[in-house]
Amino acid sequence: MRTIKTVTRSVLPLMIVASITACSSGKPQAGLSPQQLTDSLHLVLETDRTVYTKLIVNRLQNEEKVIKASEHWKEDKALVLPAQMFRAGAEMAREKGATFSYSLLSTWPINKQNAPKTDAEKTGLDYIAANKGKNYYTEETLGGKKYFTAVYADIAVAPACVTCHNGHKDTPKKDFKIGDVMGGVVIRYPLGS
C-alpha cells in the first residue's frame, strides 16, 4: 500500500511535467488547474533539491569532508551549489522551450539578483515566512503577459544549508537554523494573453 502511494506521488508530477513540456501551447492540460500544475512542479523541484543537498552536498562536504561545494565549481573542481543546480535546471528547461519558469529567491539573498523584485514576489516571500506550511498563490502581469504565480517556502533541510549561508561573506543574515524558511521557490505559469 505504502509503496503504491510513493510511486504515484513521484510519477504523477513527472508525467505532468512531461506533458507540459511536450505540449508547450501555453494552455493548462484539461482537468488541471494552474495551481495543481505549479504544486506538482514544485513537488518535483523540492524533492530533487532536497535529494541533491542531503545525498550529495551534505554527505560529501559536511559529513565525509571529501569534496567541497563551491560557487566557482568548475574552477575549484567542486560540487555545484544547490542553488546553482536549481538555477541550471530552470535555465535548461527554458532553453528547451518550457512555458513555465521557476526561480529561487530570498528576502536575505547571498546573490542580490535573487532578491524579490515584483510585487507578487515580495508579498509572496513575506507571506510564506509568516505563515509556515502555507503557499502563496496570485496572478501577475509581466511584460504584458499574465501569469499564475505560486510561491513555496524553501526550508533549511540539512545542516549544510545553514552553515554555508550563515558563514558566507555576502549573506545579510547569519542566524539561520535548521527548519527555518530561508527563501522561496517562485513558479510561474502563463495564463494565455
Place this chain on the structure above:
Amino acid sequence: MADANRKRWWLAAGVVMLALTGYFSARLLGDDRRLFLPNATSHGHYQIELACDACHTPFSGVKQEACNQCHGEELAAVNDTHPRKKFDDPRNADRLTVLDARYCVTCHVEHQPERTRAMGVTQPDDFCFHCHADVATERPSHRNLAFDSCASAGCHNFHDNTALYEDFLAKHLHEPKLLAKPRVATRDLRPWIKAVSTKAYSHALTRAEADAPAPVVAKHLEEWAGTAHARSGVNCRECHSPVQPNGMRASWQDKPGATVCASCHEREQQGFQSGRHGMRLAQKLSPMRPELARQPMKADAHGRELSCTSCHGAHAFNTHRAAVDACLECHDDTHSRAYLDSAHARLWRAEIEGHGAAGSGVSCATCHLPRETLRDGDLKGVRVQHNQNANLRPNEKMIRAVCMSCHGLGFSIDALADPSLIARNFSGTPARHIESLDLAAARLKLPRKPKP
C-alpha cells in the same frame, strides 16, 4: 489623346522600374555589393562586410544565430557573465523593456560608426546602471564611482570576467610583479594528432625515406627533414598526395591547400578562420591582404595573402619564424615596432638561442596566439589558439590565460590598463594603478601588503 499619353507614361515608368530592378538585383546577387552597404562596419566585421548573408537573412533581419555561430563558443568558454539564459525568465521583463540583453544586437548594432564605442558597443557607456543601480548598498566603496566607468576602468567586463571577479582577486592578492617561475606551457599536439591519424608518430623519417617523386627539390627536402613532420612520420605524400575519403591517394599537388593542413590541424584552422587573419576565408571571400587592414601595415607587404603558409612557410614550418618574424613582416604599428627592443623580446631571443629555459621567451605569439590547455572527452593537451584576436578586446581577456603565466594578477591588471605602456610593448612600468585588488581586500577584510 490623353489616354494614349497616359499609356505611354505608364510604359516608360514600367521600363524604368524594370531597368532599376534589374540593376539592383544584379548588384545584390553579384560579387560587388558595396552599393547596399549602409555605413561603415565596426573593426570586428569590416573584413567581411560584403558577405551580407553572414549576418543578414532575407526578410527577417539579423538572427541571433548568426552572432552565435562565430562568437557562441568563445562566450561559453569564458563563462559569459551575462548569457541570454540569465534574462529570459519573465521576472526580468521590466529590465528587458529598457535593455533587451537577450540579443547581441541590442548592444552591438552594426553600420553605426558614429555611435559605436569601445568594444563595438552601441549603448551609452553607463548601461550597467539599468540593473546594478544599487551596487553601493552591498559595496559602499562603489558609491562615488560613475556608471560609465564600470567597464572602462579596468575592473569589469560585460562578458568575460574570468580574471576579474572578487574571489579570484582575493585568491591572487599578494602575487609579485614577476612570478618565481615565469613560463608558458609546452605545446603538445601529440594526443590530438594521434586521435586523427593512426600513422603519425609511427617512426621518425630520414631524408632517404622521403616519398616525393623525382626530381626532389633539395631545399624542400632539407627543410622537411628538420621538422616535427619528419620526426613524427609525416611523409611528403601525406600532404602532396593525401589519402582521400575513398581510400585512394589524390594525384600529386605541388601546392596543397589549407584543407590538407586542416586534416590534422583542424582546430588550428578553425581558430585561424575565426580571427582577422582568416575570417574572410570562412566567408568564402578572397584571402585577407595587409593593404585591406585598418591597422598600420608595411607597404612592402601589400599584395601578400594570408594562409597557413604565409606565417608557417611550406616545408620548414618554422614555429620561431611564425611566432615573431612572420608578424613583423606585415605589422607596422607602434606596439609591434617596439617589440624587438622589449624585455619580452630579449627573453625570446635567449630561449631560441638556447640559453633561456624552454617556455621562458615571450614572442608575439606567446600573447596573441596563446597556448591553451584543452580538454575534449579523454583528450587533454596544450594547443595554440590561432585566433589572434580572441583575447584582444577587452584586453583583460589576456590576463588570466596569458599574463598570469609569468606575472602577478595586480601587475597584469595595471599593465593592461596603461595604453602608453602597451604602445611601448611593456618597456617600463605601469603608470596606472587599478584599485580592484585593494577594494576586494578591503571588503573581505584581508591584509593588503603595501605597494612596493
